[in-house]
Amino acid sequence: xxxxxxxxxxxxxxxxxxxxxxxxxxxxxxxxxxxxxxxxxxxxxxxxxxxxxxxxxxxxxxxxxxxxxxxxxxxxxxxxxxxxxxxxxxxxxxxxxxxxxxxxxxxxxx
Amino acid sequence: xxxxxxxxxxxxxxxxxxxxxxxxxxxxxxxxxxxxxxxxxxxxxxxxxxxxxxxxxxxxxxxxxxxxxxxxxxxxxxxxxxxxxxxxxxxxxxxxxxxxxxxxxxxxxxxxxx
Numbered sequence: 001x002x003x004x005x006x007x008x009x010x011x012x013x014x015x016x017x018x019x020x021x022x023x024x025x026x027x028x029x030x031x032x033x034x035x036x037x038x039x040x041x042x043x044x045x046x047x048x049x050x051x052x053x054x055x056x057x058x059x060x061x062x063x064x065x066x067x068x069x070x071x072x073x074x075x076x077x078x079x080x081x082x083x084x085x086x087x088x089x090x091x092x093x094x095x096x097x098x099x100x101x102x103x104x105x106x107x108x109x110x
Numbered sequence: 111x112x113x114x115x116x117x118x119x120x121x122x123x124x125x126x127x128x129x130x131x132x133x134x135x136x137x138x139x140x141x142x143x144x145x146x147x148x149x150x151x152x153x154x155x156x157x158x159x160x161x162x163x164x165x166x167x168x169x170x171x172x173x174x175x176x177x178x179x180x181x182x183x184x185x186x187x188x189x190x191x192x193x194x195x196x197x198x199x200x201x202x203x204x205x206x207x208x209x210x211x212x213x214x215x216x217x218x219x220x221x222x223x224x
Contacts, residue, residue: 004152031211042200043153043215088152092210097143097166098202100152 004101011107018076020104022089029091034074037086084108114216122222131186131219135203142184145200160206196223
């Protein structure tokens, strides 16, 4: 089946690291994604990882993939107030439909 | 390049009515996918159009139909609107044969059914 699960809320103090976790079920997924959605806005692709990779780092973002456990995580270093948003974990095969989780709302504490 | 543009941005309709939403893909993109995002949920795939034909379809009833024009723009039509059709409708464009890593999403159309 196709399912992506993630926790709904996360509160983090400004300057700390945020870690958002996700599990998925489709073992044939070729791409795993993290999207960001700010209030009233569309979806912004933050980063992605190909299924044969374990880790990808892009500035403050680190993506870890455990393919055996079908677990994906996004770490945001030095979390800022501008990082406050909903983060969606997603997966797809090539240009096939994207399957999204319900989103994790990241709240930044001062 | 304006990216992916959707119109209208907001729309209010009455139960039982029909609605048409529009999407212009990013320049150079030939494939359009539509997603429905209900409040508090992640986007759900409705269908994808390429070469003016429906290429893939998600788990949505036949009340949801679409069209793609020769210039690659697309329309989403919903007939016999239900209150549960209230959602943000997102359009994404990409190049057929590429990957969703190159897909761009529009800002969406917020549909409210009353």
